[in-house]
Amino acid sequence: MTDDDATIILPAVTDGGARDDTAVFARVEDVKHALIELDGVGMTYPGPPPVEALKPVALRVEDGEYVAIVGPSGSGKSTLLNLLGLLDAPTEGTYWLDGHDTSKMKEARRTQLRADKIGFIFQAFHLMAHRTATENVAMSLVYQGVPRRKRRQVAREKLELVGLGHRLDALPTTLSGGERQRVAIARALAAEPSLLLCDEPTGNLDSQTADAVLATIDELHAAGLTILMITHDHDVAERAQRAVTIRDGRLREGNHLHDDSPHAPTDRATAVMPTVP
Numbered sequence: 001m002t003d004d005d006a007t008i009i010l011p012a013v014t015d016g017g018a019r020d021d022t023a024v025f026a027r028v029e030d031v032k033h034a035l036i037e038l039d040g041v042g043m044t045y046p047g048p049p050p051v052e053a054l055k056p057v058a059l060r061v062e063d064g065e066y067v068a069i070v071g072p073s074g075s076g077k078s079t080l081l082n083l084l085g086l087l088d089a090p091t092e093g094t095y096w097l098d099g100h101d102t103s104k105m106k107e108a109r110r111t112q113l114r115a116d117k118i119g120f121i122f123q124a125f126h127l128m129a130h131r132t133a134t135e136n137v138a139m140s141l142v143y144q145g146v147p148r149r150k151r152r153q154v155a156r157e158k159l160e161l162v163g164l165g166h167r168l169d170a171l172p173t174t175l176s177g178g179e180r181q182r183v184a185i186a187r188a189l190a191a192e193p194s195l196l197l198c199d200e201p202t203g204n205l206d207s208q209t210a211d212a213v214l215a216t217i218d219e220l221h222a223a224g225l226t227i228l229m230i231t232h233d234h235d236v237a238e239r240a241q242r243a244v245t246i247r248d249g250r251l252r253e254g255n256h257l258h259d260d261s262p263h264a265p266t267d268r269a270t271a272v273m274p275t276v277p
């Protein structure tokens with residue numbers, strides 16, 4: 001890598017992923033690393049009365065980072081996760097996901113990008129009760145058009161990856177809470193996402209089980225997955241490389257969850273911790 005490498009220019013990637021030589025040129029370092037980039041992204045629920053759940057914010061998450069979003073109840077965490085997960089569209093601002101400007105996308109393209117790039121884990125496991133662990137994971141690939149045999153093979157691989165290779169045919173009702181959340185993690189990984197979005201994934205687990213689930217998430221991060229962890233739990237946030245606090249719909253770099261001082265509002269939360277090798 002020479003100093004010159006950073007100044008190589010590439011044609012910007014357009015919405016459809018095709019190269020567009022007439023597009024504005026972007027520096028390699030700009031398009032290479034940012035998996036998530038929010039610029040002035042805000043969300044106002046229409047109401048009535050309207051609720052400004054997310055004030056216009058900036059946020060940048062590099063490829064391979066593990067970021068915790070911490071904040072009290074009602075601060076806007078799920079609102080932010082729904083926007084980042086392309087489950088909702090912001091009412092203002094621009095969201096780039098892996099270099100794609102999602103704000104101009106049609107719904108079908110957003111759905112496709114979500115399926116390609118994002119895995120979700122929630123507090124509730126949302127497993128199908130009458131399907132085995134393997135079937136629960138395999139079902140997530142039906143809409144991707146993956147053939148049945150391949151779906152089952154991927155499901156088995158992902159369940160083995162999260163330590164459930166011995167429970168492939170178990171029904172969710174016969175699994176412990178921690179094991180159920182592992183099935184949900186395996187399901188989130190089935191389509192090889194770049195980003196794992198987690199909304200309080202250990203909220204329903206006792207502390208020992210939670211710890212084991214978090215250790216699995218640590219391993220996924222070590223293997224290169226970008227993790228965004230929403231939590232109000234200090235211990236959970238501690239495991240991330242970097243924390244961003246959300247309060248009253250505003251973001252602030254660092255974990256200020258237990259600060260007694262008044263929240264200093266800022267619309268920028270862009271500082272990036274060095275990646276630990």
Ligand SMILES: Nc1ncnc2c1ncn2[C@@H]1O[C@H](COP(=O)(O)OP(=O)(O)OP(=O)(O)O)[C@@H](O)[C@H]1O
Nearest residue numbers: 045047051053071072073074075076077078079080
């Ligand atoms: N669909 C909606 N319509 C109107 N207001 C909403 C809607 N969804 C959320 N809100 C409001 O937006 C604010 C942020 O809600 P959000 O669910 O993002 O909070 P949260 O940080 O995830 O809270 P919790 O920790 O309790 O899950 C709250 O004031 C909430 O009442």
Ligand SMILES: [Mg+2]
Nearest residue numbers: 077078079199
């Ligand atoms: Mg929430």
